[in-house]
Amino acid sequence: MKQTKQGDIAVTMLAMGLSARVAANALAHLDANQKSAALHAAADAIRAAAPQILAANVKDMQSARERGLAAARLDRLMLDEGRIEAMASGVDEVADLPDPIGEVDQNWTPANGLDISRVRTPLGVIGMVYESRPNVTADAGAICVKAGNAVILRGGADGFFSSMAIAKAFRAGLAAKGVPENAIQLVPDTDRAAVGAMLGGLDGNIDLIIPRGGKNLIARVQAEARVPVLSHLEGLCHVYVHKDADADMARAIALNAKMRRTGICGSAETLLIDRDCAENLLPKIAADLRAAGCELRGDEAARALVPDMKAATEEDWATEYLDAILSVRVVDDLQAAMAHIANYGSAHTDCIVTNNAQAATRFLNGVDSAIVLHNASTQYADGGEFGFGAEIGIATGKLHARGPVGAAQLTSYHYVVRGDGHIRP
């Protein structure tokens, strides 16, 4: 009986789920050296396959240009020798990270005399759904394998041929070291039905979904997934300049938090500043930002202090610009700043600038975001900066892992209990 295309995809996806589970069961029993050697081999295989990867990328770029993709998206898609080497080096770096599996993160003896250890174990099978950057194929693969997990990758249509070439090399590298190549599988189809199948969990063979891409993708995954999801919908990050802030520090942090890179989730979108210091400080901060090419949109009090500032609307407070635009609001005090963040923030990353330790503590305890910073730029919201080596994403939910997600966050644990013939009275 001839199957419909839809049916073909469903069957393909279920088979991938089963293969991933088999690979995950094998990966769980590999020791640190085996995983590390296999990842180095994958990195080398990517280097060796550079000609094939570049040829595939030419195909993707051609198709993308024909479809009229914007310059920024074309740039994210483009690979060259340097970017391929960077991708391979990234895999090497993950290979050299400490192995999280088997780590004893707690050990104690309760009153009954048992010796109890909490030991890290792999999660199982990760489903990764992403959009344009083909390097995610290698990054996500490396981080998942490091933590003993298999991964099913579903990249965007834009980078399809590039990702296929990268995954092929990666799998060959793993196989050369005796690690199951199905530890990494790339969905060989760009149909949206494949994503739907993954969100359904593939008959229990996906344990966790990580989406990475635009807001539409994340929202779809959060709404439809029948398995747990680690994600952030947006990074609406705030810099709050408290009245006891050092003026130079506040200027430097505001400028860096907004303008170092405007397109990343940790870039600041709203500046809050205490009324007590706004008159002196806000014009200087505004001048710095404008000199760097940033558009400012302010409330009435801000506009009274900075000439020619566009009025911020209610919508501005709730907008993640991901661009050289900053909304600015003058607040009465710390409490008003925290209320604004609770109301409009996305629980991603928020910062207070102050030399007042008590105010800092109130902010750090009271703002319920994945990352809260005192006297440091929001652009530090990054697994690499946290020392995680690499990250697969940043999570703003409260279950399992929050903040940057690296190999250590893609683990579970179990309790290993050692007795001496203990029976329970």
Added chain:
Amino acid sequence: MKQTKQGDIAVTMLAMGLSARVAANALAHLDANQKSAALHAAADAIRAAAPQILAANVKDMQSARERGLAAARLDRLMLDEGRIEAMASGVDEVADLPDPIGEVDQNWTPANGLDISRVRTPLGVIGMVYESRPNVTADAGAICVKAGNAVILRGGADGFFSSMAIAKAFRAGLAAKGVPENAIQLVPDTDRAAVGAMLGGLDGNIDLIIPRGGKNLIARVQAEARVPVLSHLEGLCHVYVHKDADADMARAIALNAKMRRTGICGSAETLLIDRDCAENLLPKIAADLRAAGCELRGDEAARALVPDMKAATEEDWATEYLDAILSVRVVDDLQAAMAHIANYGSAHTDCIVTNNAQAATRFLNGVDSAIVLHNASTQYADGGEFGFGAEIGIATGKLHARGPVGAAQLTSYHYVVRGDGHIRP
């Protein structure tokens, strides 16, 4: 316009969700002493309300008898002075546990010089769905409040009036110490639609569902919940007697693991024993168990060693009896035992008895269950025995928390980052 009953429940549940969120936001900012004092006050209020709780319980018992409930369920439902005091003491014990919120469980300085702490925070709103025991109302309430969470409780129809009386006292105790009484809300309805509404997440106002009860309830929650669930469907626990086991220890552990209490999730359901020691040891273990009233069902090899043993079917290996029945299988070696557990187990709690350290390590690393034990009874699968003070359930999933779930497991974390004017290069 007159609303249908279904509509009434939906509106009631959404309102409870909103009230719970407001209470959770307030709870998150209470310090340890406030929460502890409020829980002690709740315990005292339960003691003071003993006459009302007993009167309510008489109503529940009467109705249960009329409906012809089995004796075991009637016993679970019944309250007396002693059980009410035990319930109040349980709340006092949770009150005296260390407060998990604000605890710094990791602190480090990456290469960029930032000071990063991982600090425990509350989860938010917990939805608890349970069946007959009314004491869960107090236990779950105490554990949730301890971790700074609000809880929406939905007890079974059997204990409805008892739970209402307990919750009323608990709320009055919290309110007397200035803690929002809506930290604990009991659904004032036994309609199944209320559970459906909770599983839908109440417009984002339930962060986590914990079901506790029979397999049908757990299966429904796992299948229908649109929010994360911590649960275990069953506890199909194994005792594996390795060839290098001490004979007396193996006998004692097998007997205790099965017969100490047969109705709890940590009781053993299957005994695996190495062929090398079965001839000598299995008849003794079988005699101990039979003397304690246990029925045995064995494979062919076991039946050859123990007279009059019923044949175990394929279904027996997959059955959680929760009764004085044990299935028995003779296995070739450690690997065969681990394969049996991987095939039939429920990833809850499994034990090896051996004096061979290498075999123990292979078992402890290789069996992917929430709790793995060496030379100790599976009946230790209990939050109290782990030193958690109390537990709200045991989880076998791999996301968030695994094994016994106490107050510390009902938390999230966030990263508190301290800089000195750090801007990212």
